[in-house]
Amino acid sequence: MKISESDLIINPDGSIYHLNLLPGDIAETIITVGDPDRVGEVSKYFDQIEFKKGKREFVTHTGYVGKKRVTVLSTGIGTDNIDIVFNELDALVNVDFETREIKKSLTSLNIIRVGTSGAVQPDIPMGTILASSYGLGMDALMNYYVHQLSPDEQLLLDDVKTHFGQLKHINPYLTAADDGLLHTIGKDMIHGITITAPGFYAPQGRIVRAKNSVTDFIGLINSFQRNQHRITNLEMETAGIYALAKVLGHKALSINAILASRVKFEFSNEPNKIVEQAIKMVLERV
The missing domain is CATH 3.40.50.1580 (Nucleoside phosphorylase domain)
Structure with missing residues (x-):
């Protein structure tokens, strides 16, 4: 079954609604922080920064620690924001944005707050x-x-x-x-x-x-x-x-x-x- 446009909102540029991220933007290891300013305090230790994006309180940096690809993402405060972040992170790896269908092979992320x-x-x-x-x-x-x-x-x-x-x-x-x-x-x-x-x-x-x-x-x-x-x-x-x-x-x-x-x-x-x-x-x- 296709996921409706109102249930999963995709921006005109193909990014997920709140996080403003494209499939492929996130690593399978994700560090979450509450404060958007703390994202840079994490990524400053990366050996390489691939990209930086931000929308509202959701700031994302993806890069490498050694050879390991890592994403650090700010969630803002509270479980209402966690509801947004986790559903959208999951959609980025487990929903085909072209067909709006759940992928047959699912990805399990490692998420460390x-x-x-x-x-x-x-x-x-x-x-x-x-x-x-x-x-x-x-x-x-x-x-x-x-x-x-x-x-x-x-x-x-x-x-x-x-x-x-x-x-x-x-x-x-x-x-x-x-x-x-x-x-x-x-x-x-x-x-x-x-x-x-x-x-x-x-x-x-x-x-x-x-x-x-x-x-x-x-x-x-x-x-x-x-x-x-x-x-x-x-x-x-x-x-x-x-x-x-x-x-x-x-x-x-x-x-x-x-x-x-x-x-x-x-x-x-x-x-x-x-x-x-x-x-x-x-x-x-x-």
Whole structure:
């Protein structure tokens, strides 16, 4: 069946609607960052840059690290943007833009997020580079997709739902990292469950002027523990990345530069240095 023009929008130049990329523009190894300005902070370490493109918050550089072709792409903030980016990345490699049909032979991308995050456990110091073993979504994205869980994911999610049972209006979802990427790119790092929130302030337990509906959200988060699993950090993209990667047949890993301690109420005075360390570690391991 052909995919309709309204379901998959292709620009007059043959590029995908939001990302403004052509099939063939992206490598099979993709590094995602939230901030468009961070794309250049990654690609400056490339041995060769093939091209640069940008539209809205979506900036893309493709080039080579040694002989390996790599793309770095900014997603912007939040799982609403992840929905756009992952569906369009998948279409670029798995849909024939001429016939608007799904290709018979599908491509599985390796997608590594390098992002910033805040720790919710007191023993995780600022400056830590952490790999997300699971993404736990507190947003609504996966309510709109058929999402099959493994037995291990289902058991852990059942425990999560019991622990967060007081949050009647939230329907969490949970997906594991790709095991191969977790134990290659994420080797020697602290591993833990990463919560993905649908906002930066009250949805992450911050209090400025507006009153929060959930009291002591950080305390609720960091008190969860099941066997070796605990929640380690908070951010805004990982769960959507993991869930959509699994739905679409891609491999994903989230690497988190810990810039804040949410239990000690501290923020790093050298955030750029920590992010640069995470970028270098990922590029050395891809």
